[in-house]
Amino acid sequence: MKLINEPPQLRALLSFCSTLLLLNLVHVSAEDPYRFFDWTITYGDIYPLGVKQQGILINGQFPGPEIYSVTNDNLVINVHNHLPEPFLLSWNGVQQRRNSYQDGVYGTTCPIPPGKNFTYNLQVKDQIGSFFYFPSLAFHKAAGGFGAIKILSRPRIPVPFPEPAADFSLLIGDWYQINHKKLKAVLDHGHRLPSPQAVLINGRANGTTLAFEQGKTYRIRVSNVGLQNTLNFRIQGHTMKLVEVEGTHTVQTTYSSIDVHVGQSYSVLVTADQAPKDYYIVASTRFTNRVLTSTGILHYSNSQQSVSGPIPGGPTTQIDWSLEQARSIRTNLTASGPRPNPQGSYHYGLINISRTIKLESSAAQVNNKQRYAINSFLSHQLTLL
Ligand SMILES: *[C@@H]1O[C@H](CO)[C@@H](O)[C@H](O)[C@H]1NC(C)=O
Ligand SMILES: *[C@@H]1O[C@H](CO)[C@@H](O)[C@H](O)[C@H]1NC(C)=O
Ligand SMILES: *[C@@H]1O[C@H](CO)[C@@H](O)[C@H](O)[C@H]1NC(C)=O
Ligand SMILES: *[C@@H]1O[C@H](CO)[C@@H](O)[C@H](O)[C@H]1NC(C)=O
Numbered sequence: 001m002k003l004i005n006e007p008p009q010l011r012a013l014l015s016f017c018s019t020l021l022l023l024n025l026v027h028v029s030a031e032d033p034y035r036f037f038d039w040t041i042t043y044g045d046i047y048p049l050g051v052k053q054q055g056i057l058i059n060g061q062f063p064g065p066e067i068y069s070v071t072n073d074n075l076v077i078n079v080h081n082h083l084p085e086p087f088l089l090s091w092n093g094v095q096q097r098r099n100s101y102q103d104g105v106y107g108t109t110c111p112i113p114p115g116k117n118f119t120y121n122l123q124v125k126d127q128i129g130s131f132f133y134f135p136s137l138a139f140h141k142a143a144g145g146f147g148a149i150k151i152l153s154r155p156r157i158p159v160p161f162p163e164p165a166a167d168f169s170l171l172i173g174d175w176y177q178i179n180h181k182k183l184k185a186v187l188d189h190g191h192r193l194p195s196p197q198a199v200l201i202n203g204r205a206n207g208t209t210l211a212f213e214q215g216k217t218y219r220i221r222v223s224n225v226g227l228q229n230t231l232n233f234r235i236q237g238h239t240m241k242l243v244e245v246e247g248t249h250t251v252q253t254t255y256s257s258i259d260v261h262v263g264q265s266y267s268v269l270v271t272a273d274q275a276p277k278d279y280y281i282v283a284s285t286r287f288t289n290r291v292l293t294s295t296g297i298l299h300y301s302n303s304q305q306s307v308s309g310p311i312p313g314g315p316t317t318q319i320d321w322s323l324e325q326a327r328s329i330r331t332n333l334t335a336s337g338p339r340p341n342p343q344g345s346y347h348y349g350l351i352n353i354s355r356t357i358k359l360e361s362s363a364a365q366v367n368n369k370q371r372y373a374i375n376s377f378l379s380h381q382l383t384l385l
Pocket of ligand 2: 078117118119
């Protein structure tokens with residue numbers, strides 16, 4: 001731009017405009033990245049237990065596609081509801097800051113009418129970790145529509161463990177062959193849910209395979225996407241180092257098995273340091289008289305033997321075991337979180353407690369329907385989860 005012969009006012013104006021233009025460019029380039037998703041929700045045939053049943057598919061997939069993101073990314077998720085009834089997705093563990101209407105639970109977000117679409121605009125602001133999404137209406141969760149959400153740390157933020165060779169998501173959960181509408185009717189008629197028929201790992205009763213290379217360390221993110229059962233997760237011949245629970249880096253403790261309650265997500269590191277063969281990955285029900293088991297396969301690339309030996313057992317009805325494990329999990333206060341500052345720098349321990357709130361869950365009959373409550377407070381949303 002030539003400013004030699006223009007009057008000073010015009011020169012000033014032009015330079016002001018180019019500064020604005022520059023600021024604008026700077027602003028655009030500094031904006032957090034966007035990730036776009038276009039999802040179509042349909043009913044479709046699935047065969048997780050070998051027999052045909054009706055499932056909820058996202059872009060034809062069961063479970064739904066994984067959302068891969070990095071701290072502060074903007075997620076734009078256009079959801080087309082092709083079900084003949086309203087549909088709604090919720091983002092388990094994702095904080096909706098000043099954005100609660102994107103949370104996707106009935107009463108906060110309007111359901112997507114049949115044949116219509118809605119675009120969720122989320123930002124995973126100041127978050128890291130392992131989460132999942134699920135349908136929050138009409139017991140749809142019992143038919144699918146769930147998937148994993150990963151939020152990676154930004155490249156310059158230190159992560160308190162070496163970069164894993166690969167990063168897997170495993171969605172584990174109890175499963176019913178009974179159609180979700182029938183299951184909903186069971187609750188609506190005042191009864192409790194029956195026992196599930198099976199446990200699934202990534203939509204399969206048995207056979208989900210993870211490929212490992214000898215000597216390398218992998219991250220496995222395990223989320224319980226089921227309806228009611230706590231599951232114990234373990235891997236034959238291997239221990240697991242817990243590193244993250246729903247967005248918080250933990251003190252790195254090694255476990256031989258981990259209880260994952262409904263709705264929880266855990267990240268563990270597993271090293272392929274055993275003899276080159278295939279090993280069972282196991283998820284089994286806890287606190288049930290009849291233990292249901294699902295297996296997957298941890299396959300070494302140089303494996304010389306398929307899975308063999310007894311499927312390793314885990315705890316079954318022991319409640320104390322689970323409580324003790326939960327109590328053993330601690331935040332690593334000196335590790336970074338979404339920002340480089342240590343997770344302990346907020347000094348939670350120094351905040352004076354002015355009020356203590358105890359939360360207690362209970363089950364009750366309301367108008368002859370089976371309902372669940374927290375502190376005797378019945379929430380419409382809670383009954384739908
Ligand atoms: C999956 O494997 C377990 C353990 O062998 C078995 O108990 C269960 O019946 C199998 N499930 C199906 C659906 O085949
Ligand atoms: C519905 O999807 C179309 C494109 O497929 C998009 O242009 C429109 O903004 C979406 N509407 C809503 C409400 O998200
Ligand atoms: C906690 O995180 C710090 C920082 O990365 C690390 O040096 C330390 O080993 C971790 N401590 C435990 C007990 O995991
Ligand atoms: C907590 O209370 C103590 C004693 O009254 C006071 O000295 C301290 O500043 C308080 N801490 C905070 C974070 O308010």
